[in-house]
Amino acid sequence: MARRSQTEDLFDTELADMPPELRWREWMGRVEAVIFASSEPVGRAVLARVVGRDCSIDLLIDDIRAELRGRPYELVSVAGGWQHRTKKAFGVAIRTATGVGARDDKALSQSESLVLLCIGYFQPITRAELGQVFGKEVSRDTVGHLRKLGFIAAGPRSPQPGAPYTYVTTSAFLSQFGFETLRDLPDFEKLEDAGLLSKDRLLAGEIPITAIGEQDDPPPPDLSDEA
CATH class of the missing domain: 1.10.10.10 (Winged helix-like DNA-binding domain superfamily/Winged helix DNA-binding domain)
Structure with a gap:
C-alpha cells in the first residue's frame, strides 16, 4: 500500500x-x-x-x-x-x-452495434447464446473487436456444459455512449420508434451478423488473464 x-x-x-x-x-x-x-x-x-x-x-x-x-x-x-x-x-x-473526431476509431458496424446492444441487455451472455438470439453464429472476430475496443469483457463462467465464458459490458461502454448506468439503455420499442432498429428484421435474419469473418473461425480471444 x-x-x-x-x-x-x-x-x-x-x-x-x-x-x-x-x-x-x-x-x-x-x-x-x-x-x-x-x-x-x-x-x-x-x-x-x-x-x-x-x-x-x-x-x-x-x-x-x-x-x-x-x-x-x-x-x-x-x-x-x-x-x-x-x-x-x-x-x-x-x-x-x-481534425479531432474526424475519424472515429471506435465506430462500429451495424452488426457490431447490434451484438453490443444485445450484450448490454442480456448480460452475462455467451457467444452461443448470442447466436441463438440472432439465429446464426456470431463470429469470434465480432466479439474480439468489441473486446479490443474495451466495450465488453469476459464475465463469469456460464453454468452450461463446458463452462463457457460469458460477456458483459464495461464502464468504457457506458462512457462512450453517454450512459450513467445500464438502466439508461433505451428499450427496443423506443429504438424502433426512432428508426434505429427493427425487431422484425432482426428476427427475420435480415441483419448480416455473419458479415465479419464468420467463416474463418479464428482462434478465440486470449482470456488467460480473466480465468
Whole structure:
C-alpha cells in the first residue's frame, strides 16, 4: 500500500476556519479540478476525498453545472461518475480546427452495434447464446473487436456444459455512449420508434451478423488473464 505524503496527511478537507460561502467555493474548485484533470469519469468516492464529511457532492455538481451553462463544455453524469465533455454543438468547430473526431476509431458496424446492444441487455451472455438470439453464429472476430475496443469483457463462467465464458459490458461502454448506468439503455420499442432498429428484421435474419469473418473461425480471444 502506497504511503501518503506529508502534504496529503495535512490536507484540510473540512475547512472549518473558512466562512461557509468561501468554504463552498473552495470545495467547488477542488471537485471541478479533480474532474477536469481526469481522463475518465470520476466517481463520488474519489470526490469525497477532497471535501468535508457533511458536504453534498450532488449540490456541488449542480452549482458547477450552473456556472458552466454558457461555456462550450459541460459536466455530464456518465459511467457512474462525472466528466467534462465539450457540447455536441461545437463538434464541427473542433473537427475543423484540429481534425479531432474526424475519424472515429471506435465506430462500429451495424452488426457490431447490434451484438453490443444485445450484450448490454442480456448480460452475462455467451457467444452461443448470442447466436441463438440472432439465429446464426456470431463470429469470434465480432466479439474480439468489441473486446479490443474495451466495450465488453469476459464475465463469469456460464453454468452450461463446458463452462463457457460469458460477456458483459464495461464502464468504457457506458462512457462512450453517454450512459450513467445500464438502466439508461433505451428499450427496443423506443429504438424502433426512432428508426434505429427493427425487431422484425432482426428476427427475420435480415441483419448480416455473419458479415465479419464468420467463416474463418479464428482462434478465440486470449482470456488467460480473466480465468
